[in-house]
Amino acid sequence: MKKTLVIGASENPDRYAHKAAVSLLNHGHEIELFGIKAGEVEGVKFQTEFPTSIPDLDTITLYVNPSIQKNYYANILALKPKRVIFNPGTENAQFEKTLEENGIVAEEACTLVLLSIGEY
Numbered sequence: 001m002k003k004t005l006v007i008g009a010s011e012n013p014d015r016y017a018h019k020a021a022v023s024l025l026n027h028g029h030e031i032e033l034f035g036i037k038a039g040e041v042e043g044v045k046f047q048t049e050f051p052t053s054i055p056d057l058d059t060i061t062l063y064v065n066p067s068i069q070k071n072y073y074a075n076i077l078a079l080k081p082k083r084v085i086f087n088p089g090t091e092n093a094q095f096e097k098t099l100e101e102n103g104i105v106a107e108e109a110c111t112l113v114l115l116s117i118g119e120y
Contacts, residue, residue: 001028001029003029003030004024004029004031004032004057004061005032005060005079005081006020006024006031006061007034007060007061007072008034008062008068009033009039010035010063016063016112023116024115025041031044032047032054033045033046035047036048050072051075052075052078058081058083059084060079060085062084062085063087064090065089073098077102082105083106083107084096084105084107085109086108087109091108
């Protein structure tokens with residue numbers, strides 16, 4: 001299973017970040033959650049300070065827009081994930097290029113769809 005960091009975590013069950021966190025857990029993936037305010041999803045507490053290390057991190061899935069992503073470029077690169085998923089509305093050609101230049105796969109996709117079709 002792929003350890004995943006969800007950036008833009010939300011306790012609101014109507015938000016896609018929340019739905020993705022629940023779906024990742026239901027598909028057997030270990031998750032870490034990062035949000036700007038305290039909260040939790042299915043017992044997994046949000047980190048409100050960007051993590052500096054996540055052992056065995058495979059994927060980061062983004063649920064924040066490009067203007068917010070800028071605040072985390074260096075942090076994301078430092079975590080060295082294998083891939084970063086840009087969910088609909090988070091596409092960012094500039095950052096995607098930077099990731100690719102650093103050997104990180106940048107994928108414009110929907111985490112929920114990838115999970116539902118077995119392509120995650």
